[in-house]
Amino acid sequence: MQHRKIAFIGAGNMSRSIISGMVKSGYPATLVTASNPSRPKLEALHTDFGIQITQDNHQAVNQSEVVVLAVKPQLMEEVCQDLQQAELSGRLFVSIAAGIQSARLQQMLGGDYPVVRTMPNTPSALGKGMTGLYADSQVKEDDRRFAAALLEQVGEVAWVEKESMIDGVIAAAGSSPAYFFLFLEAMQEEAMRLGFDRQTSRLLVQQAMLGAAEMVCHNPNLELAELRAQVTSKGGTTYAAVNHFEQNGLRELVSGAMQAAVQRAAQMSNEF
Numbered sequence: 658m659q660h661r662k663i664a665f666i667g668a669g670n671m672s673r674s675i676i677s678g679m680v681k682s683g684y685p686a687t688l689v690t691a692s693n694p695s696r697p698k699l700e701a702l703h704t705d706f707g708i709q710i711t712q713d714n715h716q717a718v719n720q721s722e723v724v725v726l727a728v729k730p731q732l733m734e735e736v737c738q739d740l741q742q743a744e745l746s747g748r749l750f751v752s753i754a755a756g757i758q759s760a761r762l763q764q765m766l767g768g769d770y771p772v773v774r775t776m777p778n779t780p781s782a783l784g785k786g787m788t789g790l791y792a793d794s795q796v797k798e799d800d801r802r803f804a805a806a807l808l809e810q811v812g813e814v815a816w817v818e819k820e821s822m823i824d825g826v827i828a829a830a831g832s833s834p835a836y837f838f839l840f841l842e843a844m845q846e847e848a849m850r851l852g853f854d855r856q857t858s859r860l861l862v863q864q865a866m867l868g869a870a871e872m873v874c875h876n877p878n879l880e881l882a883e884l885r886a887q888v889t890s891k892g893g894t895t896y897a898a899v900n901h902f903e904q905n906g907l908r909e910l911v912s913g914a915m916q917a918a919v920q921r922a923a924q925m926s927n928e929f
């Protein structure tokens with residue numbers, strides 16, 4: 658991919674995930690700067706990945722061609738308004754924030770700058786990320802290509818045509834690693850109640866999850882229900898467990914959780 662000088666404003670969990678994935682995929686660390694108010698996360702990024710670090714957002718932006726806005730949504734307005742004192746023209750802005758629309762980001766930045774909205778997730782750190790992207794028609798083709806190629810360094814990408822669909826990406830992929838972690842936590846706890854120690858319980862459930870995920874990825878032409886059917890012997894143990902999930906509203910629970918994420922994203926776009 659094309660390499661451009663890139664600044665991350667905010668060096669928290671998600672920036673670390675993306676930077677880690679980028680550098681592991683061969684993006685030159687010398688072209689990457691992270692800016693953050695406190696030192697420890699910056700120093701860890703410098704030590705672990707060799708990137709440039711600064712506590713001065715203006716400096717980071719002035720020396721970059723691409724600016725990744727990676728602070729919490731509630732801080733975005735303050736941070737962007739302050740960035741107006743830096744040189745913003747000619748920069749491509751890539752936002753990873755949940756619940757802040759492109760037009761609102763432009764308003765916060767005080768200009769009609771090109772903005773690509775993205776919604777990544779933390780597995781990006783392992784090159785297994787899933788990122789949704791949206792750009793309006795004013796974003797040039799080469800900027801779109803750059804943004805997609807950047808996130809492709811850390812996993813799969815999917816463009817959405819309507820900005821509101823980014824909220825759907827949040828529900829299905831941005832937030833969803835946490836759903837799987839929660840499910841595994843519950844399974845680990847039950848395995849412990851069945852008599853396994855914590856470590857063995859974790860091994861049992863994590864390896865089952867990894868195997869299941871690999872089976873899904875290696876069989877793109879098999880419906881998920883078919884993969885499930887392959888495990889489910891008639892009148893057997895899996896049937897008993899799956900039936901319990903179905904009878905107790907698992908699908909409604911999942912639907913409700915994903916709708917809650919979408920609704921919260923929409924609510925955030927009014928708040929911030």
Ligand SMILES: NC(=O)C1=CN([C@@H]2O[C@H](COP(=O)(O)OP(=O)(O)OC[C@H]3O[C@@H](n4cnc5c(N)ncnc54)[C@H](OP(=O)(O)O)[C@@H]3O)[C@@H](O)[C@H]2O)C=CC1
Pocket residue numbers: 666667668669670671672692693694695698714727728729730732736753754755776777778779831832
């Ligand atoms: N975590 C996730 O799974 C995902 C998060 N996102 C989005 O990514 C964004 C960041 O989230 P996440 O990484 O989890 O949050 P974190 O809190 O881990 O990171 C935010 C970082 O911003 C820093 N910061 C605070 N004020 C400033 C400032 N004025 N200038 C520069 N940096 C500042 C914080 O520094 P300090 O701690 O020193 O105050 C912190 O390191 C959010 O908008 C979120 O919606 C999107 C997809 C997934």
Ligand SMILES: O=C(O)[C@@H]1CCC=N1
Pocket residue numbers: 755827831832
């Ligand atoms: O919880 C959040 O708001 C962010 C966005 C997606 C994942 N984490």
